[in-house]
Amino acid sequence: MALQSFFRDSPPLVLEHQYLQQFLDVLSSQGYQLIGPVARDGAVVYDEISSVNDFPAGMTDTQTGGMYRLEDSGSAALFGYTASPQSWKRYLHPPVLQLWQAQRTNGTFQVIPEDIPPRLAFIGVRACELQAISIQDKVFLHSEFVDPHYKARRDNIFIVAVNCGQAGGTCFCASMNSGPKAAAGYDLALTEVVDDELHYYLVEIGSERGADVMSALPHHAAGEGEIEAADAILSKVVATMGRTLDTNGLKELLYRSYESPRWDEVAQRCLACGNCTQVCPTCFCTTVEDVTDLTGSTASRTRKWDSCFTMDFSYIHGGSIRYSAKSRYRQWLTHKLATWIDQFGSSGCVGCGRCITWCPVGIDITKEAQAIREGSSAAK
Ligand code: SF4
Numbered sequence: 001m002a003l004q005s006f007f008r009d010s011p012p013l014v015l016e017h018q019y020l021q022q023f024l025d026v027l028s029s030q031g032y033q034l035i036g037p038v039a040r041d042g043a044v045v046y047d048e049i050s051s052v053n054d055f056p057a058g059m060t061d062t063q064t065g066g067m068y069r070l071e072d073s074g075s076a077a078l079f080g081y082t083a084s085p086q087s088w089k090r091y092l093h094p095p096v097l098q099l100w101q102a103q104r105t106n107g108t109f110q111v112i113p114e115d116i117p118p119r120l121a122f123i124g125v126r127a128c129e130l131q132a133i134s135i136q137d138k139v140f141l142h143s144e145f146v147d148p149h150y151k152a153r154r155d156n157i158f159i160v161a162v163n164c165g166q167a168g169g170t171c172f173c174a175s176m177n178s179g180p181k182a183a184a185g186y187d188l189a190l191t192e193v194v195d196d197e198l199h200y201y202l203v204e205i206g207s208e209r210g211a212d213v214m215s216a217l218p219h220h221a222a223g224e225g226e227i228e229a230a231d232a233i234l235s236k237v238v239a240t241m242g243r244t245l246d247t248n249g250l251k252e253l254l255y256r257s258y259e260s261p262r263w264d265e266v267a268q269r270c271l272a273c274g275n276c277t278q279v280c281p282t283c284f285c286t287t288v289e290d291v292t293d294l295t296g297s298t299a300s301r302t303r304k305w306d307s308c309f310t311m312d313f314s315y316i317h318g319g320s321i322r323y324s325a326k327s328r329y330r331q332w333l334t335h336k337l338a339t340w341i342d343q344f345g346s347s348g349c350v351g352c353g354r355c356i357t358w359c360p361v362g363i364d365i366t367k368e369a370q371a372i373r374e375g376s377s378a379a380k
């Protein structure tokens, strides 16, 4: 067996590919609505699924700064893609959420109760996304105030993690200690192995619920060869990850770099479009809108994702306190990589690379942080 096995902590099981539909059926029979990856409109997105045929079999993606392409992989792998433009945030912290609605009846307003969120099983959660969910847990569940809307959704999910079988073009999870292997926070974690005639999943159990599901399925204990094959996949992902972020002393560096000339340079390119915040799996800022209908019979309050890149976001009594693209980019990057640590005890970045891929001008958080580091060294 490989000396540095990724699977040394718990003996994994093997689920043959032919039983994957049964796996989905067991989850459905337990009352879970299945949410998984599907190929749509030239990208892998997350949506309701019911069959193994819904997965993006034989598809992979090419990503670089400002570019995403979905292509044939020539492999039978179902999970051969990397970070989707969407993250699981859209299910736990929806982009648009009605917080309450009230109806006028007999001269008084009655609040219409919110629907109970469905029990969801997330299929295909990557290691970095598990870390992002745990970061949003800190924000919504473990800080001073618990968000009841997030909690109602979070309490009901079953998580099937899938370890990445290849490095994405823009990701850097290895340097953020958030991947490529799922470490915690899952019910089951799969590593997909496709090799000639072989197609199976190495399965790690992360909870009693996960063990219950596996007990309902044909499986066997993984042999040395099967573990070695999965180890080889993960080792290759680590070795081929194209980007790194040097986090050594980064918080202090950013606190010292408020006047770095690099902020002016990036502001020349930044469109302040907010894409980076919308695709980021940890960004959580919102705005709230109150609406009444024209007859005055219904009123509602809706929460929507907002972005620190909008002028309105920092509007305080007569003006925006971050009026320039420079101040908004500086706020975003410094929050992600520095102030987030003081606020929530960890970095706000999990290295998924989405903000790089989906930035229309290809601004790269790893390059910006490195440029600030180099500028700081040169100034000494
Ligand atoms: S800042 Fe960028 S790389 Fe980091 S978690 Fe957000 S989208 Fe992913």
Ligand code: SF4
Pocket: 269, 270, 271, 272, 273, 274, 275, 276, 277, 309, 355, 358, 359, 360, 361, 362, 363
């Ligand atoms: S860094 Fe890129 S994605 Fe983010 S606001 Fe600027 S242009 Fe848009």
